[in-house]
Amino acid sequence: GCGTADPEAEQKEAEDNVVAAEEKKEPEVIxxxxxxxxxxxxxxxxxxxxxxxxxxxxxxxxxxxxxxxxxxxxxxxxxxxxxxxxxxxxxxxxxxxxxxxxxxxxxxxxxxxxxxxxxxxxxxxxxxxxxxxxxxxxxxxxxxxxxxxxxxxxxxxxxxxxxxxxxPKDGYPTDDLVDREYVLIQNEWYDYNDLEDFTYGEPNYVVFSTKALKDGDRNTNGDTFTLKDEPLLAKVGERVRIYVNNVGPNEVSSFHVVGTVFEDVYIDGNPYNHMKGMQTVQLPASGGAVVEFVVTEVGSYPFVTHQFEHAQMGASGILKVTET
Amino acid sequence: GCGTADPEAEQKEAEDNVVAAEEKKEPEVIxxxxxxxxxxxxxxxxxxxxxxxxxxxxxxxxxxxxxxxxxxxxxxxxxxxxxxxxxxxxxxxxxxxxxxxxxxxxxxxxxxxxxxxxxxxxxxxxxxxxxxxxxxxxxxxxxxxxxxxxxxxxxxxxxxxxxxxxxPKDGYPTDDLVDREYVLIQNEWYDYNDLEDFTYGEPNYVVFSTKALKDGDRNTNGDTFTLKDEPLLAKVGERVRIYVNNVGPNEVSSFHVVGTVFEDVYIDGNPYNHMKGMQTVQLPASGGAVVEFVVTEVGSYPFVTHQFEHAQMGASGILKVTET
Amino acid sequence: GCGTADPEAEQKEAEDNVVAAEEKKEPEVIxxxxxxxxxxxxxxxxxxxxxxxxxxxxxxxxxxxxxxxxxxxxxxxxxxxxxxxxxxxxxxxxxxxxxxxxxxxxxxxxxxxxxxxxxxxxxxxxxxxxxxxxxxxxxxxxxxxxxxxxxxxxxxxxxxxxxxxxxPKDGYPTDDLVDREYVLIQNEWYDYNDLEDFTYGEPNYVVFSTKALKDGDRNTNGDTFTLKDEPLLAKVGERVRIYVNNVGPNEVSSFHVVGTVFEDVYIDGNPYNHMKGMQTVQLPASGGAVVEFVVTEVGSYPFVTHQFEHAQMGASGILKVTET
Ligand SMILES: [Cu+2]
Ligand SMILES: [Cu+2]
Ligand SMILES: [Cu+2]
Ligand SMILES: [Cu+2]
Ligand SMILES: [Cu+2]
Ligand SMILES: [Cu+2]
Ligand code: NA
Ligand code: NA
Ligand code: NA
Ligand code: NA
Ligand code: NA
Ligand code: NA
Ligand SMILES: [Zn+2]
Ligand SMILES: [Zn+2]
Ligand SMILES: [Zn+2]
Ligand SMILES: [Zn+2]
Ligand SMILES: [Zn+2]
Ligand SMILES: [Zn+2]
Ligand SMILES: [Zn+2]
Ligand SMILES: [Zn+2]
Ligand SMILES: [Zn+2]
The missing domain is CATH 2.60.40.420 (Cupredoxins -  blue copper proteins)
Incomplete structure (x- = not known):
């Protein structure tokens, strides 16, 4: 019957859960x-x-x-x-x-x-x-x-x-204001090659990486430490543009840079989708944005997803601002 | 006392968890x-x-x-x-x-x-x-x-x-460009009539369905297979409009059609909320949108929520594009 | 080796899980x-x-x-x-x-x-x-x-x-239409001071609170009951503005008021980010909005996050509308 719960089956399912905890084999490298x-x-x-x-x-x-x-x-x-x-x-x-x-x-x-x-x-x-x-x-x-x-x-x-x-062929309306630009990508890591954990689990790590827009820029992998140990750099007073992309696979992102406000935001990076004065930009899974902000003082500016459980799992890094 | 953890109570709670796994009865059809x-x-x-x-x-x-x-x-x-x-x-x-x-x-x-x-x-x-x-x-x-x-x-x-x-009384500004339109709805399925799973669990399935805009259109239920086995149809070169709605109850959606870009998007379907050139539209729980895109080649175009754990649970379907 | 699963380690991990359920001590007040x-x-x-x-x-x-x-x-x-x-x-x-x-x-x-x-x-x-x-x-x-x-x-x-x-220095374009305004904040509660539950768990409660915009307004804490037992108030026919903020820490919000539609929405409260006719506003973690709507009849209007598992955990309250 549709949706009917059989008490014996339920009892067995419950026992299976306990057994499963003891016997479960994790996927390994093929x-x-x-x-x-x-x-x-x-x-x-x-x-x-x-x-x-x-x-x-x-x-x-x-x-x-x-x-x-x-x-x-x-x-x-x-x-x-x-x-x-x-x-x-x-x-x-x-x-x-x-x-x-x-x-x-x-x-x-x-x-x-x-x-x-x-x-x-x-x-x-x-x-x-x-x-x-x-x-x-x-x-x-x-x-x-x-x-x-x-x-x-x-x-x-x-x-x-x-x-x-x-x-964009005609650029962004704020192109002339930008002093420096970076790429940041957010992704998740799960148990190794574990489709069950990918589907039903929570991330083990959520991380950021940066990629080179021009020669001399860095290419980092998505890890918990690199962008904390070796920050992105800017000079005081600069307007920084970040091309940000949340590649998931599962989680949405609430991208935020501490100590500043995004003056201009272009959702999915399209100049038509212009927003202003945002504290945080919501990125759907796979979604992108261009965000621009000014760093007004010397010091360290963390960037995070403000879904803080994910920041706690690794999704933070540092933008270090020094004297001009 | 406030928030004070009593070690004996904790021990008992822990034992209860083990017992619960063995005794838990699933809700059934009333x-x-x-x-x-x-x-x-x-x-x-x-x-x-x-x-x-x-x-x-x-x-x-x-x-x-x-x-x-x-x-x-x-x-x-x-x-x-x-x-x-x-x-x-x-x-x-x-x-x-x-x-x-x-x-x-x-x-x-x-x-x-x-x-x-x-x-x-x-x-x-x-x-x-x-x-x-x-x-x-x-x-x-x-x-x-x-x-x-x-x-x-x-x-x-x-x-x-x-x-x-x-x-809308005055239509959408892109009405004249549209060749074909569909409705897609995303919903979740959980354990049968199980308020505990509805609240604290993850979906068993996340699914899409389509509903008839006019006579002759199909009405399907939200299931894991119908829109894979019997795709939506379009002709090459057409602009397709989708009225999309995420009815939840719990999850947000990152709606995406593979192989194309949404030329025009109206958030919650209001002509005023016009966005362009989006890869993915974020739908809050209960949120809607009108999205329009052109299919330029013959073949199969999957649609998904790009929160891929949900696609893996069923939330994908096919738009099949044939010769004109 | 990288990502290699050692069967014995896996067996031990599985046993640890069972033991953990019996021995786990919850954090307490320091x-x-x-x-x-x-x-x-x-x-x-x-x-x-x-x-x-x-x-x-x-x-x-x-x-x-x-x-x-x-x-x-x-x-x-x-x-x-x-x-x-x-x-x-x-x-x-x-x-x-x-x-x-x-x-x-x-x-x-x-x-x-x-x-x-x-x-x-x-x-x-x-x-x-x-x-x-x-x-x-x-x-x-x-x-x-x-x-x-x-x-x-x-x-x-x-x-x-x-x-x-x-x-905003120049106000909102709809300032003159507003009859009454409130602040609503959404936040989550977890196990007491439990960084593990904060990070990997689900909320025990998701709640709303209101804060005083002017003398005589109420200040409530984020709890499951106050805004149900003692509703916010409005008069029939009024346009109500709500300054809404989702402080998380972890979850996004799908803010919705039952029985009405948001005529005007300003994302993150910036007058430039103007949307119209929305049923639900997506708030990223930390995100805010100004929403305005008209209550046309006498009665009770619940507000919720339409991620209904969270409403079930407490995130609903009442706006009570009486005769003028
Ligand atoms: Cu591959
Ligand atoms: Cu913050
Ligand atoms: Cu009913
Ligand atoms: Cu994709
Ligand atoms: Cu503190
Ligand atoms: Cu509703
Ligand atoms: Na998951
Ligand atoms: Na995991
Ligand atoms: Na859930
Ligand atoms: Na479930
Ligand atoms: Na969590
Ligand atoms: Na919890
Ligand atoms: Zn695993
Ligand atoms: Zn998650
Ligand atoms: Zn901050
Ligand atoms: Zn269940
Ligand atoms: Zn989920
Ligand atoms: Zn794709
Ligand atoms: Zn706990
Ligand atoms: Zn959650
Ligand atoms: Zn409703």
Whole structure:
């Protein structure tokens, strides 16, 4: 019968729960990945026409230090988690190449910035194969990318996510005011390759990372310590712009920088979606924003998700402001 | 004393937890609902004046297949979960009739689209009785409705929710661009009639359904499979509009369609709340939106909540795009 | 090895879980706070110049009744949870004094409304000491404040949070329409001083409180019952404005008033961030809003977070509307 609870079944379920606690085996590194730690492969981005850019990325298995001394044999793009930043211009056609160096599992690429039929443009690339795809990026903004191979939650949670910025043709109305800009990405870490924990558990860590907008900028992985130990930097009086993206996989973000107010915010990074004077910006899972704020005094400005259980799990970092 | 932990009480609480795991009885179908499976009753919507519409709905107990082979003896409006779509015009007065065919429990109707004193306009209708109510719908948009009878969480989570669209008098600025439109509703399913799981648990399933905007459109229930097995349809090159509503009861939604970008978004479906170029729209619990996007290639476009644990629990479906 | 699961370690972890359930000791009131219940100290707010205001607050340990008969020995500002409302004008400089009457723990103040280097302007004040700070409030809106002392999650969750309103220099475009205004704050309560429950648990209660905008208005604590037993009041036909703030610490809010629609909404309380016709406003953790709505009939209008598990945990109250 529909929804009928059978008392004996219930009793058995309850006993199973107790037994389960004793017998439960955690997922581990799959056989073909054991001992594998593929050296990070640089991303290749090359402009080949006024409105055409070639992007080549690699799916690979690489150890990532997610907390001091704790490594995660991540499924990655290019050996980084989040993957390397991709920057293109509004109106570009992207010729995308995915090399799959994972010996065991197919992977794929889903750019939130493009228009394509996912069943073709975001198709699987088999182990040791290379796939090529072409699609336009016609909407400006700060977009998530991720592997979309089934089960997608496992591919994202194991590390296959990142950010693509599509620069608006006509810029942002506040471009001239900005002195310095950074990328920040929020992601979660769970029990290793554990679809049950990915689905029903809470994050073990929630973390931030930064990615290089230009030569000399840093690329960090999503971990609990790097952006606390080695802060982002700014000078007193500067207006700082942050391209922020919450790649999840599961949690929304309440992005906040302590000690300041966001003068201007562009939701999902689209210049049309202009908000002002915000203390905190709500980022849905996969959502992005451009936020701008002025740092008026010398000192340390933490950034967090103000869902403080997540800050407690690691999601904070420091912007250090020094004399000009 | 305030907040003082008594070690003996703590020890006992801990033991209780172990015992609880062994003795816990799950809620079951209440006696008067056992064996009851009331045939779906069609909703009646009749325009009776230029700005006046009669709507008649039924509270009833009906089995809903929420996952393949798994039925839930739902508390429903009209034998559907979510209930049938209601569409009225901005400025309409709604004469609403609720027939309560549930033999055991009072039910009620809370339309988020109307102005009324809830203690009167959303009052309980007792078993086997009929209530009539009148209220204006003066705000355009995509609104949730639900039973508001105490405990409201149980009435919503057991199935008594749905969507009412109030069409804007002056339309949306993008009306002329739209080729095709659908309704999508996100809802959660928990353990059967289990207020404890509704409150403290995680969803067993998160699901989408579609409802008929016009004759010939489909009405599906919120389940894990229908919109995967029998996709929504569009033609290549079309602009698709979706009226989307997250009826919860508990979770927010990060609504996203893979392979495209929302060109235009109207938060809560109000033309004034216009956003552009969004990858994902954040829907609070009960929140709605109108989203529009173009599908540029033949193939399959999944829609999800990008809170991927929920997609993994069922919250995805397919929009299939074919040649014109 | 990275992410490698050791079966014996797993077996041990599983056994530990069972043992843990039997042995777990809950945190209790720390020694120096036992028996302490400091009388609420009134906040002092004094305008000392056209654009300068002195604000003096107190960190103190005070019992708060969070549910009928259940007291929490809270870490508070001024003996209230949330702390007292602070209202200043856009462009004010705030001279802020924090007296720390807590005999044991340093505390601090982080106003989301101001610009300062947190490492200085939000610095710790040691037990029995007094700190003074000066910073400008140049952005209008509805902002959270909270203690930022490490671990911040514990200081917020134990009670050290509240709301500061910065009144916009040029007002809101709808100022002339408003008949009555209130402040509502949403916060969560967890197991007593339990950083583990703060981080990994679910709230025991989610609650609303109201704070005085002018003399004669009420100041209530965040509890499950007061705003149900003694409702907010309005007259039929009035437009009611609510300054609403979600101080968390962890959960986002889907703020909704039953029986009406928000005619005008200002996200984070900034007049620029104008939305219309919303059923529900999404508040990130720490986020604020100004919402305005008309109550058209005599009766009771509940307000809730429409994340109904939280309403079930306490987050509802009543606005009672009577004849003019
Ligand atoms: Cu993958
Ligand atoms: Cu995605
Ligand atoms: Cu009901
Ligand atoms: Cu509702
Ligand atoms: Cu404190
Ligand atoms: Cu804060
Ligand atoms: Na989860
Ligand atoms: Na976990
Ligand atoms: Na829950
Ligand atoms: Na459940
Ligand atoms: Na939690
Ligand atoms: Na708890
Ligand atoms: Zn696990
Ligand atoms: Zn969570
Ligand atoms: Zn802050
Ligand atoms: Zn249950
Ligand atoms: Zn959840
Ligand atoms: Zn996608
Ligand atoms: Zn506890
Ligand atoms: Zn929660
Ligand atoms: Zn409602």
């Amino acid at each position: 056989k073909p990945h054991q001992g594998l730690n593929q050296e990070p492969t640089p991303i290749k981005i090359e402009r080949v026409g006024e409105n055409e850019v070639n992007v080549e990325m690699t799916a690979q298995i690489t150890d990532i230090e997610i907390a001091p001394g704790e490594f995660y044999k991540a499924w990655t793009f290019n050996g980084e988690v989040p993957g390397p930043l991709v920057v293109v211009e509004e109106g570009d056609v992207i010729n995308f190449t995915l090399k799959n160096m994972d010996p065991a599992i197919p992977h794929s690429m889903d750019f939130h910035a493009v228009h394509t039929a996912p069943s073709k443009g975001f198709a699987n690339v088999e182990p040791d194969e290379t796939g090529t795809f072409t699609y336009p990026a016609n909407n400006p903004g700060v977009f998530m990318y991720h592997c979309g191979t089934n089960p997608t939650l496992s591919h994202i949670a194991n590390g296959m996510h990142g950010t693509i910025i599509v620069k | 006696k008067p609902h056992q064996g009851l499976n009331q045939e779906p009753t069609p909703i009646k919507i009749e325009r009776v004046g230029e700005n006046e519409v009669n709507v008649e709905m039924t509270a009833q107990i009906t089995d809903i297949e929420i996952a393949p082979g798994e039925f839930y003896k739902a508390w429903t409006f009209n034998g559907e979960v979510p209930g049938p779509l209601v569409v009225v015009e901005e400025g309409d007065v709604i004469n609403f009739t609720l027939k309560n065919m549930d033999p055991a429990i009072p039910h009620s109707m809370d339309f988020h689209a109307v102005h009324t004193a809830p203690s009167k306009g959303f009052a309980n209708v007792e078993p086997d009785e009929t209530g009539t109510f009148t209220y204006p719908a003066n705000n355009p948009g995509v609104f949730m409705y639900h039973c508001g009878t105490n405990p409201t969480l149980s009435h919503i989570a057991n199935g008594m929710h749905g969507t009412i669209i109030v069409k | 020694k120096p706070h036992q028996g302490l219940n400091q009388e609420p100290t009134p906040i002092k707010i004094e305008r000392v110049g056209e654009n300068e205001v002195n604000v003096e607050m107190t960190a103190q340990i005070t019992d708060i009744e969070i549910a009928p008969g259940e007291f929490y020995k809270a870490w508070t500002f001024n003996g209230e949870v949330p702390g007292p409302l602070v209202v200043v004008e856009e462009g004010d400089v705030i001279n802020f004094t924090l007296k720390n009457m807590d005999p044991a723990i340093p505390h601090s103040m982080d106003f989301h409304a101001v610009h300062t280097a947190p490492s200085k302007g939000f610095a710790n004040v040691e037990p029995d000491e007094t700190g003074t700070f000066t910073y400008p409030a140049n952005n209008p809106g509805v902002f959270m404040y909270h203690c930022g002392t490490n671990p911040t999650l514990s200081h917020i969750a134990n009670g050290m949070h509240g709301t500061i309103i910065v009144k």
